[in-house]
Amino acid sequence: MAVSYEPLNPNTDVTTTRTLLHEVIPLTGTIVSGTYGGDAVALGSEGNIKDYSHGMFQSVYDYPYLSSSANHIFDVTLGFDESSALSSSANTQNAKKIAIYNQFSQVLLGYNQTSSNVEIFESDLDITDDNRQMKECLFIPFSRLLSKDQIKKGTFTIELGTGAFAGAGLPFLERIKLQDLSASVDGSGIGTAVGGEYGVLYDTTGSISSSNSASHGVVFYQAGIVVLSASVFNQAATGPDVFGLATFASGTCTQTGSTAGTGPARNPDEAWKLSAISGTCNAIRHRLYNISYNNSTEINSTIYFCRMPVNKFNYSSNPTYTSGSKIVIKNEQSDLPVTYVTTIGLYSSNNELLATAKLSEPLKKDPTNEITLRVRLDY
């Protein structure tokens, strides 16, 4: 029920700003495969891992997902292009794996107008040259809760264990660390596709050569999706489509569904072909040592400069302001009136209160001072 309004001049009292806010997002492997698992819990049965009856992807939460406190942090899935040497109708979930690949390719790369087919992922910055193609891929789409508006360029790191599968800590005795080394926030070192900007993930233990032989995947910044070649798990061979890690997945990961089971140990080639998506996702999580990146949130703000001139807002209609109609803070007529501001109301032209702001402590206002309060509304 305010009565004294002060107009805001749109030219001098209102301004807009755009700021980018960054947060560090560290995802340790223990959350992904250890914290809610351990020896007593079979891989794939952890409380924070959610499998679906359709079996096309697996969701990772930061807490057992049946709890309302749980936050979805990312998904894991995999697939291959139908032109991959691995593609065969005899494979487990062959159609679903192709569908997954096509879906990500369609969303992130679009169609190849020449072949009327989806583009093939490549671990370089030129999709059209058909070099460094990644026909068998692992996909990690991050929740918007974590990636916010986009992943900050040049900050993404993923570290994977490439050691033997079985035994405590054994997968991480050997590791490969991938990073978008060439990408920069100034726009250099990145590619652009229909799914937004992307950077190449290089093996930081190698070097960035002109042949890009150390690249193993890409990260799409705005989409918040990491695409890794299955060859990342092959440290002995060269080239993206060669699999050689003989014990990439243990028997517990080779079941055809989400239920625990046993079977033969498998290399990545076999896992991509013969294991269910969820089983291979379990093996991948078992090898996820660390993920780290900075997210970016774009904040558009309108700042209102609420200026209180010397001769305004010096009296109050607060009922305690007077006692017997006499202003309680005055002894005589010549004393200056004083008020204490606690609240700012921002109004539309027809006096509708659109926003309010509260000061953390009262602000003294009298005719000897002029105060400007800066109220920022973020969108």
Next chain:
Amino acid sequence: MAFLDNSGDIILDAVLTDVGRKRMAAGNFRIVKFALGDDEIDYGLYDKTNTNGTAYYDLQIMQTPILEAFSQKNAAINYGLVSYARNDLLYLPTILQNTGSSLVSQGAIKLDPTYNVHYLADNTKFSGNDNTATLLKADITNGLDSILISNYGGSPRFIFVETGLNTAELSSNSQNQNSYLLSVGLNDSRFSVECDKRFISAVWGPPAGANFSMDANNEGVLSLSTLTSNTTSTTSRDLQNYSKMFVAGVTSRLYPPTGNDNTSIYSAITGPRGAWTALSFGINASLTLSDYQRYGKTAQSQGASSATYDYIDTIIYVRGVSTNVVLQLPIRIIRAAQTS
């Protein structure tokens, strides 16, 4: 809402209100002005006699903890800071209800001491041959002196409200009225009346020519034979479900006669008087039994008789348009108990 952390730098906690979010969704969110509030402040804590010096006068006020911002429009700024051109004002007007016996004898009503409400009777409702007011006057302490009749302007009963400087330090003569009120814009030519539009559909106020003055016998006389109805309303910007209507404010001519100042017998204001108004209300004709059941009570006794009533309690806010002084009037909308 929790308190804001006031241990460090001053911070500003801003939120959109419900209306703001609605406007944003509709694409017409545009802020063009601001106002300031001080609802949390108790100016009574200002210690002008603190022996440690002026720096200590407002120490308690400055330590007042402030709540986080509310998103509801009702709770944002209930009073607000005001701007007057002069810095030398020592007095600000007060608003009071006049329930003096001389005014009551001329039609003013007063609070019922049992339930602390003013009754607003729907006399279109009967029990047997008796309308609501006839039944009610036998049940309550003040009889008709606490009862308004809904939508009735002839030989009126009304709530009499006055503004002015309620202080014995200043005489209530016309010179002071002019110096302290009229010349500084602290006189109300209109009063806004905010009512819950679900229950109240009309406000009645004084017509042109109404007057309150001392007569030749040095007695205060209210010249008010009728009230006029106003049903034109606008939606309240501050209170949910409320609408705002305006009634006339009449400048008081109740000046002390030469010699003995006996005007305080007739007025609730001791010092210079500003404006007055007389109020009555019209009950929304569409109120049904289910409304009384939902918002009030039904088949209730109000006194010793066996008569029962349906009623709804509501608050009406009367505000001086120029002075911004506010009076809250508790009203009990009442009717003889009905079955529909």
